Amino acid sequence: QQQVKQSPQSLIVQKGGISIINCAYENTAFDYFPWYQQFPGKGPALLIAIRPDVSEKKEGRFTISFNKSAKQFSLHIMDSQPGDSATYFCAASKGTYKYIFGTGTRLKVLA
């Protein structure tokens, strides 16, 4: 019940296209859903996050869509760029409980 399932494992997108990564969770008590971006040789860094009181959050080209009833949330990268090529992790947390991370999605954006 503490798992966060992430898909796809890898994704190849053409420059200018839309990248979509999905996550699903079971625990309805989760109240914070961040997405992290990791470049090779670096630690993950927060990209964008959402709380369950809103259904969508947009920051520049990055949007989180949140479906509380389906217990799913997704990251959309509009106008994907080669510089977006990285590994993306979704996560979930409740209160002061530890973060539960998804298994990661390796995104490659072709020039």
Add this chain to the structure above:
Amino acid sequence: GAGVSQSPSNKVTEKGKDVELRCDPISGHTALYWYRQSLGQGLEFLIYFQGNSAPDKSGLPSDRFSAERTGGSVSTLTIQRTQQEDSAVYLCASSLVSQGRNTEAFFGQGTRLTVV
């Protein structure tokens, strides 16, 4: 410091030796995490410290692994009798608690451990 600092950045050790990895979290962050990441893989949870609560050690893979956090700040992850399968990047993160909830977790650059 401005961010989470980990040391050393790289460590090569012989099989059977003990190693200590250090994490300096962001000042004031009450939550501290250790994760392990094998090449091209996801984040494997190891241990979680939150304030003065007992740490969540549920992710430690064996009794060769231990961690402590002194004075609610610096943390040390110790691996005894290292094995080749311990080779990985060990990541530390810290976060603040706001209104009774975790906020953004900030990660360090990691320690790359190689057991030869």
